[in-house]
Amino acid sequence: MSTATPPGPGPSSAPAITPAPAAATAPPPSAPAPARTRFFLGGRIRFDWRIRFAALAVIWGFSFLLIKVGTNGFAPFQVTFGRLFFGTAVLAVAMAVRRERLPRGTRTWVHLTVAAFLLNALPFSLFAYAELTIPSTLAGICNATSPLWGMVLSLVALSEDRPTRRRVAGLGIGFLGVLTVLGAWQGFSGLDLTGTAMALLASLSYPVGWIYVRRTLAGSSSSHLSLTGAQLFLALLQLALVTPLFTTLPTSFPTGPLLSVFVLGALGTGLAILLQYGVVAEVGPTTGTMVTYFIPVIATAAGVTLLGEELTWNTPVGALVILAGAALTQSRAGGSSGRRPRARRSGQP
Helix, strand or coil, rough: CCCCCCCCCCCCCCCEEECCCCCCCCCCCCCCCCCCECCCCCCCCCCHHHHHHHHHHHHHHHHHHHHHCCCCCHHHHCCCCCCCCHHHHHHHHHHHCCCCCCCHHHHHHHHHHHHHHHHHHHHHHHHHHHHCCCHHHHHHHHCCCHHHHHHHHHHHHHCCCCCHHHHHHHHHHHHHHHHHHHHHHHCCCCHHHHHHHHHHHHEEEEEEHHHHHHCCCCCCCCCCHHHHHHHHHHHHHHHHHHHHHHCCCCCCCHHHHHHHHHHHHHHHHHHHHHHHHHHHHHHHHHHHHHHHHHHHHHHHHHHHCCCCCCCHHHHHHHHHHHHHHHHHHCCCCCCCCCCCCCCCCCCCC
C-alpha cells in the first residue's frame, strides 16, 4: 500500500499515493508516459509495463505467504516493523538516486502521519496478527474486499461518487461472495472469527486511508516518491514506538522467517510501490488497478502448494464471486466521460 494511488492489495497501498495494497503519495502525472517507463534502482533498466504488472501481481500475491512464514519466527509487530524497515530503506535508496527531497510543511507531515497509520502501520499489523490463526489463503481473499469497502465509503465521503444500479449490484454480489468464503450456511464452523475479523478490518483500513489522502493530500506539490517515502518512514516510527511495548527482543533469528520479512519489506512493500506507481502512470489507473484481481488467486495458489493449506470448494468459489462484485463496483456505465480518471490506490497486504 504507501501514500498515493489505487485499490487492492492488496498486499499494498499512498496520498492519492498509490497502492495496497495490501500494499499507498501524490497522484500520478497527468501527462502520458513514454511507451516504456524507466524504472531504476541502482542503474537504468527498461521493462515493458506488462512485465512489471505481472511482477507486481506475483509479489503482492506472495506477500500473504511471507507474512505467515514471518510470524512463525517473530511476533506480528516485529514482522510489521521489519517489513516497514526494509521497505523504507528501498524507497530511501530510490529517493537518493532520483535526488528527491522530503515533503515540506507541518500540515503535510501531519496528514502523512495519519495516512501512514491507516495505509501501513494498522493494516500491516492486522494482517500479521490475523495470520496467526487463519490461513494465508483466507487473508489474501479478505484483502480482495477492499474495493467493496471502498465503494461503500466513497458514496458517503466523496460527493462525486454516485451510486448506480451496477455498482450497488456489485456490492451485493461481493457481499454474497464474502458469506460464501466464510461458510455462512454452516454457521461459520471451523472459522477463527477473530483472525478473520482482523483481516477484514485491515482491508477496510485501506479505503479509509485512500479517502483521507484524497481529501487532504491530493493537491500536494511533492512528488509521489517523496510522499510515499515520508509516509513509510512515519509508519516505521509508529511501529518503533509500539513494538517494544508489546514484544520482547527475539532470542534467535531463524533464517526462513528472517528472509521472509526481508523479502516482504524490500520487494512486497518498497519495490512493489515503485512498480505500481510506474504502471499506473504509464497505462492509467483502470488498467493498473486490475492487479487487485490477480492477488487472491496467486495468494491461494501459493498457500495451497507451498504451505499445504487446505482448500474447500467454497473458498475459491467465494473468491471469484467477490472479485466479480468488486469489478462491478469499479465499473462505470456509459463508457468514458472523456476525462482522465483519477488514480486509485491498490490494497497492500
